[in-house]
Amino acid sequence: MTDLKRRRFLKTAGIAGTAAAASTLAAPAIAQGSPEIRWRLTASWPKSLDTLYGGAENFAKYVSEATDGKFQIQSFAGGEIVPPLQATDAVINGTVEMCHTAQYYMWGKDPTWALGCAVPFGLNGRQQAAWWYEGGGEQLLNAFHAKSNVYSLLCGNTNAQMGGWFRKELNTLDDMKGVKMRIGGFAGAVMSKLGVIPQQIGGGDIYPALEKGTIDGAEWVGPYDDEKLGFYKVAKYYYYPGWWEGGAMLSLHVNKPKWDSLPKHYQAICKAAAAYANSVMSGRYEIQNPAAVKRLVAAGVQLRPFSEAILDACFKSANEVYAEISAKNEDFKKIWESMKAFRAESYLWQQLPDNTYDTYMMIQQRKNTL
Amino acid sequence: MTDLKRRRFLKTAGIAGTAAAASTLAAPAIAQGSPEIRWRLTASWPKSLDTLYGGAENFAKYVSEATDGKFQIQSFAGGEIVPPLQATDAVINGTVEMCHTAQYYMWGKDPTWALGCAVPFGLNGRQQAAWWYEGGGEQLLNAFHAKSNVYSLLCGNTNAQMGGWFRKELNTLDDMKGVKMRIGGFAGAVMSKLGVIPQQIGGGDIYPALEKGTIDGAEWVGPYDDEKLGFYKVAKYYYYPGWWEGGAMLSLHVNKPKWDSLPKHYQAICKAAAAYANSVMSGRYEIQNPAAVKRLVAAGVQLRPFSEAILDACFKSANEVYAEISAKNEDFKKIWESMKAFRAESYLWQQLPDNTYDTYMMIQQRKNTL
Numbered sequence A, B: 001m002t003d004l005k006r007r008r009f010l011k012t013a014g015i016a017g018t019a020a021a022a023s024t025l026a027a028p029a030i031a032q033g034s035p036e037i038r039w040r041l042t043a044s045w046p047k048s049l050d051t052l053y054g055g056a057e058n059f060a061k062y063v064s065e066a067t068d069g070k071f072q073i074q075s076f077a078g079g080e081i082v083p084p085l086q087a088t089d090a091v092i093n094g095t096v097e098m099c100h101t102a103q104y105y106m107w108g109k110d111p112t113w114a115l116g117c118a119v120p121f122g123l124n125g126r127q128q129a130a131w132w133y134e135g136g137g138e139q140l141l142n143a144f145h146a147k148s149n150v151y152s153l154l155c156g157n158t159n160a161q162m163g164g165w166f167r168k169e170l171n172t173l174d175d176m177k178g179v180k181m182r183i184g185g186f187a188g189a190v191m192s193k194l195g196v197i198p199q200q201i202g203g204g205d206i207y208p209a210l211e212k213g214t215i216d217g218a219e220w221v222g223p224y225d226d227e228k229l230g231f232y233k234v235a236k237y238y239y240y241p242g243w244w245e246g247g248a249m250l251s252l253h254v255n256k257p258k259w260d261s262l263p264k265h266y267q268a269i270c271k272a273a274a275a276y277a278n279s280v281m282s283g284r285y286e287i288q289n290p291a292a293v294k295r296l297v298a299a300g301v302q303l304r305p306f307s308e309a310i311l312d313a314c315f316k317s318a319n320e321v322y323a324e325i326s327a328k329n330e331d332f333k334k335i336w337e338s339m340k341a342f343r344a345e346s347y348l349w350q351q352l353p354d355n356t357y358d359t360y361m362m363i364q365q366r367k368n369t370l
Helices: A001-026 A054-067 A084-092 A110-117 A125-134 A139-145 A185-190 A203-212 A223-229 A256-259 A265-300 A307-328 A330-348 A353-365 B003-024 B050-066 B085-090 B112-118 B127-133 B137-146 B185-192 B203-212 B223-229 B256-261 B264-298 B307-329 B330-349 B351-366
Strands: A037-043 A069-078 A098-099 A150-157 A164-166 A181-182 A197-198 A237-240 A249-255 A300-303 B036-043 B072-078 B098-102 B152-155 B165-167 B180-182 B195-199 B235-241 B248-254 B302-305
Touching: A037 A054, A037 A084, A054 A069, A054 A098, A054 A150, A054 A249, A054 A265, A054 B264, A084 A098, A084 A150, A084 A249, A110 A185, A110 A330, A125 A139, A125 A150, A125 A249, A125 A265, A125 A330, A125 B127, A125 B264, A139 A150, A139 A330, A150 A197, A150 A256, A150 A265, A164 A181, A181 A203, A185 A197, A185 A307, A197 B248, A203 A223, A223 A265, A249 A265, A265 B050, A265 B127, A265 B264, A265 B330, A307 B351, A330 B264, A330 B351, A353 B307, A353 B330, A353 B351, B036 B050, B036 B085, B050 B072, B050 B098, B050 B152, B050 B223, B050 B248, B050 B264, B085 B098, B085 B152, B112 B137, B112 B185, B112 B302, B112 B330, B127 B137, B127 B152, B127 B248, B127 B264, B127 B330, B137 B152, B137 B330, B152 B223, B152 B256, B152 B264, B165 B180, B180 B203, B185 B195, B185 B307, B203 B223, B223 B264, B248 B256, B248 B264, B307 B330
Parallel strands: A037 A069, A037 A098, A181 A197, A237 A300, B036 B072, B036 B098, B180 B195, B235 B302
Antiparallel strands: A098 A249, A150 A249, A164 A237, B098 B248, B152 B248, B165 B235
């Protein structure tokens, strides 16, 4: 047998072997090889928000590196292909293969989506990751998303957000009445029970609305992102905490038939790359927010905590909204009950070593001994 | 041109194209292909600790899945190849390609290693991940590890640990004097300044020592892991927080020449898989610890916080040890100063939305309204 003939024989034998394996194992990944794939990702963020947009970019970079450049995902900022809030729709209808977004932008279609991002008095960022990876969250949310032909991956977290920028102080519950605030979805519904008038305004339009006084307040994310949008120039009271986002998960949504068509090892790479990008985004916020909050305070920003009375009223109002939605939405009820059960367990546990450790360290920070 | 000829022509053209690319780009990963690789990993844990050992197993699983089974890493429990505390030595001397361990086990060789796991009054788990991924930690630690021919990856975190099990209450600083406690490394050095007599005892030997009264106390991890070792049966006071482990990073150590020999895309897969396994381990602790602490309390365990006076004395003592080591160890000083600067910044920031949100939620947990 010549060398060339031998090579052809081995190749044929190899193909035959693979075919035999395929007949006993359902679609083995090995039979699929490592194809060249090009996808497009539409993000809900402008490129200037390097924290959020970086989540999409890092994911794409890790996937490319892990596949030796064979699986390339090109990221587009919100508005380049479709508007920021229509990212998931573009995935569902197949305009793009995937997007990077906040699930609560889908609140209007079904409030269940909001559970995959942030809900009032929900889980904090650490709890959200635990619930997603080990608490059944990934499976519960994906069972719901499959109904829309979406496969989702956790990819980023802001951790607890600030409560937003206001042109005047909010000392009492009465001060909330009639306040026109840029706040959306679930939190807007809760706020409206307190007399706040929620306004839906895209990120880029908030600053002029605050400046002109068309609105009295606006929430966005936290110091590092908010500083870029300039709110501190026109509304100096910066409230905390954003009780509607004790943590906020960001997500990759993939068109499900497209996801199902990927070789199994590309799916595995996507899962690992999403987890990596998830941790890097949290880290970037953690590193960038302290410096940003110091710059804002130096620029005259006044930090204000929401009073316990205001938080209590919001908590009560939120529980009413949870009950109302749960009474008429089985998907929401099922997933919220899983989160809620874990929330109670976890906040018992976090009072022990975590909270006592952090409290002691915060006392030292205030004493300037760190 | 026949079909067969055309295919041969395309194939040749493809190879020529790759060779041309290779001459302009330094050692492109594509030239390395996807070889079959078999490695061994020795862990510092028994298989019964599914949290810690699960970190190694999940990493290996994700790598296998992402390489379509081509890169296989077989995990061994502590003691199967080398004893638990000699895992890193086995990597350095090439007995195994990699290990999964806690870097502070290398404290005796150089205290700088401890910074890659946990140090008294150091960063909490969330801060550790941020410092590693976005705060320069990965680069600083790897520059140090390279001196020992080790490449390291963050792969797991316990978050804040408990302060350990004691046969009697520790109400005052005087109660600490003469207490024989199983506690190692850095924390042991800090404790000894308070009159505690630190004991080095392997995990499996703690229970009989506590039972016989050879020691008065012992620290391990937290409720879920500690419960498995049965300490609650022989020492009923369970203290918190473990101020020497406000977070504890677990690491993968790879023999550096072996790491450098991997195709670039296998390295990328290892990095993403480690980040994935890192998040899953934290999640598993978060899910499992609440139920474990409830079982322990039901079994008669008495939870006790360390008093602020005891914590203050430990903090002072720890700062003395930091100064002593920094005065004679440049590597330690450089890395600790990076962590320390971030610690002060981050504990300023975490007092705002994160701490106020969590505090409000913990109040609700105590009111039983969650």
